[in-house]
Amino acid sequence: MDTKLTTKPAKEGAKTMNQPVAARQSVYRVNDLNLWYGDDHALKDVNLDIKQNEVTAIIGPSGCGKSTFIKTLNRMVELVPIVRTNGVIEYHGRNIFDKDYEVEELRTSVGMVFQQPNPFPKSIYDNIAYGPRVHGVKNKKILDEIVERSLRGAAIWEEVKDRLNENAYGLSGGQQQRLCIARCLAIEPDVILMDEPTSALDPISTLKVEELVQELKKDYSIIIVTHNMQQAARVSDKTAFFLNGEVVEFDQTDRIFSNPSDKRTEDYISGRFG
Amino acid sequence: MALPEKQPVQKKFIDPVAVKKSISQRLVVNNITKIIFLIGLLFGLVVLGILLFGVVRDGAAWLSLDFLQNAPSRRPDRAGIYPALMGSIFLMLLIIPMIFILGVGAAIYLEEYAKKGRMTSFIEVNISNLAGVPSIVFGLLGLTFFVRNMGFGSTLIAGALTLALMSLPVVIVSSQEAIRAVPQAMRHASLALGASKWQTTFKVVLPASLPGVITGIILAVSRAIGETAPLIMVGAAIFIARAPEGIFSEFTALPIQIYNWTSRPQADFQGLAAAGIIVLMVILLTMNSLAIWIRNRFSKRY
Numbered sequence: 001m002d003t004k005l006t007t008k009p010a011k012e013g014a015k016t017m018n019q020p021v022a023a024r025q026s027v028y029r030v031n032d033l034n035l036w037y038g039d040d041h042a043l044k045d046v047n048l049d050i051k052q053n054e055v056t057a058i059i060g061p062s063g064c065g066k067s068t069f070i071k072t073l074n075r076m077v078e079l080v081p082i083v084r085t086n087g088v089i090e091y092h093g094r095n096i097f098d099k100d101y102e103v104e105e106l107r108t109s110v111g112m113v114f115q116q117p118n119p120f121p122k123s124i125y126d127n128i129a130y131g132p133r134v135h136g137v138k139n140k141k142i143l144d145e146i147v148e149r150s151l152r153g154a155a156i157w158e159e160v161k162d163r164l165n166e167n168a169y170g171l172s173g174g175q176q177q178r179l180c181i182a183r184c185l186a187i188e189p190d191v192i193l194m195d196e197p198t199s200a201l202d203p204i205s206t207l208k209v210e211e212l213v214q215e216l217k218k219d220y221s222i223i224i225v226t227h228n229m230q231q232a233a234r235v236s237d238k239t240a241f242f243l244n245g246e247v248v249e250f251d252q253t254d255r256i257f258s259n260p261s262d263k264r265t266e267d268y269i270s271g272r273f274g
Numbered sequence: 275m276a277l278p279e280k281q282p283v284q285k286k287f288i289d290p291v292a293v294k295k296s297i298s299q300r301l302v303v304n305n306i307t308k309i310i311f312l313i314g315l316l317f318g319l320v321v322l323g324i325l326l327f328g329v330v331r332d333g334a335a336w337l338s339l340d341f342l343q344n345a346p347s348r349r350p351d352r353a354g355i356y357p358a359l360m361g362s363i364f365l366m367l368l369i370i371p372m373i374f375i376l377g378v379g380a381a382i383y384l385e386e387y388a389k390k391g392r393m394t395s396f397i398e399v400n401i402s403n404l405a406g407v408p409s410i411v412f413g414l415l416g417l418t419f420f421v422r423n424m425g426f427g428s429t430l431i432a433g434a435l436t437l438a439l440m441s442l443p444v445v446i447v448s449s450q451e452a453i454r455a456v457p458q459a460m461r462h463a464s465l466a467l468g469a470s471k472w473q474t475t476f477k478v479v480l481p482a483s484l485p486g487v488i489t490g491i492i493l494a495v496s497r498a499i500g501e502t503a504p505l506i507m508v509g510a511a512i513f514i515a516r517a518p519e520g521i522f523s524e525f526t527a528l529p530i531q532i533y534n535w536t537s538r539p540q541a542d543f544q545g546l547a548a549a550g551i552i553v554l555m556v557i558l559l560t561m562n563s564l565a566i567w568i569r570n571r572f573s574k575r576y
């Protein structure tokens with residue numbers, strides 16, 4: 001795992017980007033996924049096919065299982081001891097629940113941005129360098145380069161380049177969130193999971209993060225949970241509507257928002273419930 | 275849309291007149307309790323002040339460089355605390371790494387690795403109970419186990435191990451609290467980057483909890499340094515002319531030396547004891563200030 005960062009070939013995304021939508025490769029293929037918290041059946045027979053270099057939005061009312069679902073994609077959900085799952089999630093063709101699939105490996109290619117910005121109580125530099133260091137990068141020059149590239153990638157470089165050694169807690173909430181995105185880019189992931197990344201941010205920071213998502217989708221596949229319909233409509237290519245742990249509808253975003261095939265989807269996006 | 279209908283006037287449960295009346299009464303109670311608490315504080319401070327004053331009055335005259343550098347002697351004007359001072363310092367140097375490794379290790383295991391369950395909470399309750407066990411009991415344990423069974427005899431290492439054992443419960447509990455205070459979000463951030471549990475613990479959780487951990491250790495050590503009973507149990511020497519030369523040397527410690535002097539009838543030795551107390555107190559106050567400084571300087575704000 002340690003050499004991965006420096007030797008990883010250019011993203012396949014570069015090749016697939018210009019291909020027609022239908023030909024895009026699947027990143028995740030979710031098959032009959034069920035998940036229980038104890039006896040609480042939180043995800044029911046979820047089937048989804050998530051494509052490379054697309055932004056997939058997950059929408060649905062509170063408590064419908066959106067966070068649970070994306071935390072399952074990098075197996076963070078297993079940190080809750082009472083969780084049981086069955087079904088298959090294939091990540092690039094390999095079942096992530098396989099006994100010999102190491103979560104550390106999975107989480108190195110699938111980055112995650114949380115709802116609340118959660119920088120480490122370390123300097124801005126050390127926050128970004130944390131991931132690469134964990135994966136064995138020691139060379140200061142390489143680390144410097146990763147830090148700069150990641151911060152540029154998260155559109156925060158200009159704001160912090162003169163204060164890399166200051167504590168990350170001195171940044172504003174919006175800056176902290178972009179720092180967390182940068183930290184996630186630093187491990188050179190292939191997928192980025194975002195759980196309501198803008199819900200703690202003001203409109204301007206939200207806009208910045210949304211623009212960033214548009215930018216990032218060139219190189220990454222992004223799955224984003226949001227409570228904000230406009231946001232889903234603005235940033236995503238596909239949208240999945242969850243209700244009570246089930247996927248009610250999964251389709252092109254413009255279809256979902258203009259002409260949903262399920263009555264419940266229509267009710268939800270027109271604000272009639274949830 | 276029609277104007278909202280006028281709500282029927284709701285009955286008020288808080289009656290302004292009654293409130294006004296009760297306020298003066300409540301303020302009287304307020305003042306009385308304030309005075310009681312002040313008396314409580316003053317009582318402690320005054321007693322402490324008198325004690326300090328007494329000790330300094332009796333001991334200050336005996337304090338000198340010679341006092342710190344000489345061995346105890348039958349002649350008060352030549353007596354010093356050098357062996358005891360060195361014994362205490364060596365004990366401290368031995369105890370700190372022991373309780374750091376064992377205490378923090380146990381705390382990390384309990385907080386980060388152990389499955390939360392009945393077994394774990396049983397262990398935790400008993401660790402807290404051990405913190406309340408009288409120190410002389412640890413002395414007895416040290417005597418049977420380290421001095422006799424392990425065959426260390428009444429040596430520095432036996433004393434250090436006994437004191438370390440005695441301090442461990444406090445260190446474990448305070449380290450656990452410091453580790454628990456690290457927000458879950460920090461662990462998640464690290465794990466989500468593909469770090470292993472150990473990397474997360476070592477690079478994120480431990481650094482973030484270190485100020486709390488160190489504070490706990492310093493307080494535990496300063497308590498251990500003031501202990502007499504367990505050291506008497508393991509057979510620390512009452513009268514010894516030289517500082518310990520290794521971990522298997524005989525040793526004595528400040529509280530024992532002080533105890534020894536106070537048990538002599540001559541007034542001069544009482545003065546020496548007071549001087550010894552001053553030295554011990556300076557060490558303890560320094561350690562406690564260090565703990566406070568570390569807590570203020572490094573405590574993390576999340």
Ligand SMILES: Nc1ncnc2c1ncn2[C@@H]1O[C@H](COP(=O)(O)OP(=O)(O)OP(=O)(O)O)[C@@H](O)[C@H]1O
Nearest residue numbers: 037040042060061062063064065066067068069080
């Ligand atoms: N740690 C947990 N333990 C037990 N039940 C949980 C846990 N986390 C979530 N749940 C349950 O699983 C269901 C889905 O929760 P989840 O957090 O995935 O919802 P969500 O769609 O993300 O909601 P929100 O929009 O409010 O964030 C809820 O019924 C919730 O009570």
Ligand SMILES: [Mg+2]
Nearest residue numbers: 066067068195
């Ligand atoms: Mg959620």
